[in-house]
Amino acid sequence: KNEVEQSPQNLTAQEGEFITINCSYSVGISALHWLQQHPGGGIVSLFMLSSGKKKHGRLIATINIQEKHSSLHITASHPRDSAVYICALDAQGGSEKLVFGKGTKLTVNP
Amino acid sequence: DGGITQSPKYLFRKEGQNVTLSCEQNLNHDAMYWYRQDPGQGLRLIYYSQIVNDFQKGDIAEGYSVSREKKESFPLTVTSAQKNPTAFYLCASSRLAGYYEQYFGPGTRLTVT
Numbered sequence: 001k002n003e004v005e006q007s008p009q010n011l012t013a014q015e016g017e018f019i020t021i022n023c024s025y026s027v028g029i030s031a032l033h034w035l036q037q038h039p040g041g042g043i044v045s046l047f048m049l050s051s052g053k054k055k056h057g058r059l060i061a062t063i064n065i066q067e068k069h070s071s072l073h074i075t076a077s078h079p080r081d082s083a084v085y086i087c088a089l090d091a092q093g094g095s096e097k098l099v100f101g102k103g104t105k106l107t108v109n110p
Numbered sequence: 111d112g113g114i115t116q117s118p119k120y121l122f123r124k125e126g127q128n129v130t131l132s133c134e135q136n137l138n139h140d141a142m143y144w145y146r147q148d149p150g151q152g153l154r155l156i157y158y159s160q161i162v163n164d165f166q167k168g169d170i171a172e173g174y175s176v177s178r179e180k181k182e183s184f185p186l187t188v189t190s191a192q193k194n195p196t197a198f199y200l201c202a203s204s205r206l207a208g209y210y211e212q213y214f215g216p217g218t219r220l221t222v223t
Contacts, residue, residue, distance in 0.1 A: 040216070
């Protein structure tokens with residue numbers, strides 16, 4: 001069983017829709033990261049969180065440590081949000097290595 | 111502007127040749143990483159370095175080598191011993207290993223035929 005599971009694998013939405021991407025994990029963590037990878041390949045860090053909720057513009061990330069679950073929400077989605085969204089874990093103990101999910105490919109149609 | 115640069119963006123090599131991928135950062139970060147990405151798979155760690163002149167193997171180090179002679183630079187050599195070298199390679203850096211977000215370069219797509 002993978003340590004990090006993302007769902008769905010693929011997601012297609014219409015512009016303006018509310019998007020939710022989920023990340024479940026099975027290990028103790030010190031932090032969880034949400035990353036965005038655009039079609040060109042470059043990766044941008046969106047959030048790093050260890051508890052609660054963070055918001056940046058139309059993006060909201062939440063984490064429930066007890067349930068080992070995190071969600072990334074996009075409000076008022078736009079075609080430029082089309083990308084692969086990746087969940088990654090910092091394992092407990094300050095491991096030097098991130099553990100990555102396989103990503104969720106989001107396509108937002110105009 | 112601060113950031114991470116990788117060059118080249120696309121690289122083509124013949125089987126049996128070694129090839130070196132460049133990664134430079136001017137963020138004054140101590141830690142640097144090399145990842146490999148294949149279709150349908152999560153990023154996998156090849157090597158990482160927490161300090162100059164020191165580096166550790168990641169999960170898939172076989173067939174690869176690295177050096178860290180300068181804080182700013184962490185080149186990756188894909189050797190002929192790597193069985194399936196065609197992939198997308200990403201370099202990243204962070205202030206310290208663990209606890210800090212990683213900043214990623216634009217990647218190098220290597221094709222070996």
